[in-house]
């Protein structure tokens with residue numbers, strides 16, 4: 001007769017199981033850093049909380065919610081851009097780097113928010129958008145005014161008498177053309193993003209100094225870190241040679257990590273990062289591991305951590321391979337196991353919702369799969385970046401028609417498909433699954449009108465499911481996604497093995513279960529995640545060593561000899577002897 005051990009762990013009881021925080025400093029690793037221990041919460045300010053009823057989230061709105069944020073157990077906030085901007089790309093087109101966007105409030109509001117964060121032990125990471133500025137920035141206005149203006153070389157200009165420059169691809173342009181002709185000085189300027197986001201010329205030392213001074217301005221205010229937007233594209237071969245025809249499809253290959261980038265980063269490090277206790281992370285991690293390491297190896301004095309996209313692009317409307325998912329995360333982990341440091345994320349303001357892409361947002365499985373995904377993010381090696389609303393299991397809104405979208409990339413992408421005679425229906429289907437606006441709908445605070453995000457008309461509709469998925473309801477339910485998220489942040493903060501411990505993947509070929517061990521000193525944690533909507537079993541020799549269940553999104557875990565059976569989307573972390 002088989003012996004059946006059934007461990008019953010009620011989610012509510014888990015607070016009591018977490019070890020004492022006295023253990024926190026027990027196993028100090030030589031290279032301890034606050035930014036490695038950080039749990040980052042990303043806030044898209046436009047969508048978080050509107051304090052003045054204009055339908056747009058603002059800084060005071062964030063300040064009002066600081067206790068909520070602290071209570072999530074996160075330790076740092078990454079704030080998407082809040083600088084003055086005409087909002088062609090929701091703040092990623094900056095017209096004044098030393099001022100606050102009128103929609104978001106004032107510098108006084110900012111100072112109060114920062115103070116409130118620091119009082120609560122929360123660090124603040126600012127988004128620095130310096131691959132490009134807005135075309136409404138005074139530098140660009142000057143630059144375009146004449147060819148001999150002192151600001152001319154702050155941007156990339158190509159005199160029209162030399163003919164049309166070689167093709168460069170633009171991510172947001174309706175025609176995909178990164179060169180825009182400007183009759184004022186009979187020249188083309190370069191814009192890898194929208195026509196209102198001209199690329200800055202990093203070859204110009206004056207421009208570089210301006211950027212470092214801006215960063216120092218914010219560092220002097222006391223911010224704790226910088227995320228460098230699109231920075232891997234900042235260096236360019238300014239002779240603009242012809243590129244092969246597959247250019248548009250291999251954007252990263254041709255545009256990222258061009259010569260000069262490391263020089264600029266070293267200079268930025270010397271002038272800014274080394275002078276303040278700030279962390280640094282660039283969007284993107286180069287084209288391969290070698291380049292990723294070159295960005296973040298501590299002895300090179302460039303950046304602190306890499307933010308790689310391989311895993312964030314795996315989810316597809318038709319589903320994805322769990323084996324592949326594991327392989328990508330494990331490959332990146334092993335490349336960074338000795339040196340360097342990674343970010344761990346699956347969603348951000350450029351992606352659709354976590355649970356709709358990587359989990360299962362059906363009524364039956366949304367809660368379970370959202371908890372499972374948050375368990376994953378918060379138990380991997382690397383600094384986790386959790387996107388606002390994912391702690392509730394917020395879902396895609398799933399717009400049907402193009403006029404519902406506000407995102408320039410969706411709107412201009414649509415125009416491009418129309419212009420090129422492409423399949424508009426297929427494009428709309430792909431947007432419904434993957435568009436950035438899915439991840440930008442307002443935060444769902446409660447079940448009342450507009451989820452209590454605003455008293456006005458929200459800039460982007462609130463998801464109708466806020467009646468059920470919202471902070472207020474989830475606060476009251478010990479088994480909610482929110483309360484599971486809080487238990488996970490607590491578990492991570494109190495277990496250095498989840499931060500600094502080694503990572504070992506078990507059974508890479510298992511089609512549905514992601515199992516791994518995090519180990520530091522004599523502490524071993526086994527993580528078991530069922531990525532499928534059916535029961536899944538796994539045979540593990542480690543089973544006999546299971547000692548204590550630290551977290552479980554189901555009521556129990558079924559163990560028969562060495563076989564563990566997980567229910568749909570079950571997530572368990574247990575200690576091993």
Ligand code: GLC
Nearest residue numbers: 089092129193229230349350
């Ligand atoms: C980055 C940002 C994205 C923005 C783009 C241009 O990719 O994450 O939101 O649209 O840069 O600044």
